[in-house]
Amino acid sequence: MPKDIHLTAADIRSLRAENPKLRIRDFATQHGLSEAAVLDAHIGQGVTPITADLTTALAQVPRFGKVMALTRNEHVVSEVHGVYGEYRAGERAGMILSRPIDMRYFPRHFVRAYAVERHTDEGPRHSLQFFDHSGDAMHKVHLTGASDASIWQDVVETLRVDFRPADYEPRPLPEAPKENYDKADRLREQWAAMTDTHQFLGLVDRLKMNRLGAYRVAGAPYVRQLDTGAVMEALEQAALREVPVMTFVGNQGCIQIHSGAPQNIKVMGPWFNILDNGFNLHLRTDPIAEVYAVEKPTRRGMAVSVEAFDAMGELILQIFGVRTREEDHYAGWNDIVRALPNAAVAV
Structure with a gap:
């Protein structure tokens, strides 16, 4: 209360x-x-x-x-x-597809x-x-x-609308990781058959798992658990090599996507900051509990991401290589991800 x-x-x-x-x-x-x-x-x-x-x-x-x-x-x-x-409104989701304002909304x-x-x-x-x-x-x-x-x-x-006083509901607790090792083989089989990254959440839902649970279960060659500092290292390397990336930051209501190579990185205590012209990212690093390198098959090749979660299992952010018209991956980004260190102790 x-x-x-x-x-x-x-x-x-x-x-x-x-x-x-x-x-x-x-x-x-x-x-x-x-x-x-x-x-x-x-x-x-x-x-x-x-x-x-x-x-x-x-x-x-x-x-x-x-x-x-x-x-x-x-x-x-x-x-x-x-x-x-x-x-652009949809039945369950809406979107703005312009750049640099690239958004996905969940209107409910x-x-x-x-x-x-x-x-x-x-x-x-x-x-x-x-x-x-x-x-x-x-x-x-x-x-x-x-x-x-x-x-x-x-x-x-x-x-403008009339003001309507409201009692706010308690904030829902994050969904805990849902793992099902009995369905590990089915998960890997269906993972290998994916042709679009948007198929992933439906796939894991059918298997009674969620994103983090599926990552823990799937393992190689699709998922590799990384050191918790890997998110920062990946962004620093992208800045050093001038490799464009897509950062996905969201909550239950919307996801904001920014594309571009990081340029001006500043670390201030626990805060990792990108302070670029037209784009700022402020990431609190100490809540990062699990980080994964993830590969999802698509019609245009593997979509490779680095994804961070907190101790409650909630997704903090995702980073992908910027996609091209021809491919769902970017060679420079893939090189960065391959070199990231594994977790010392895997979950």
């Missing part, structure tokens, strides 16, 4: 006024609140409820021009600057949204923010100095 569940909206505003520069996520965690609950307390004070329907909301974002897309989970943040392309997790205007020492800051049933942020769109902020109020009025 949240420790400060008794706080009124006025209490939250008062506490926030005492810590205006603290990041909202950190403030919410400090007081046992969700981010969305903090915003609820500020309705009418720079915060406006807007529709969480992605087809409607994301249709407005290209009007701003260049913005910053932010997607995160507990351990990693991806920030990509660019212009949003057309949102988008239940509340807000237009947020904050006044800072550097001037006003504007963003559209989307949340799930637990009040956790799924995705945020931040205007920058390159955005057209003159249309902000028009967009807000277009998307």
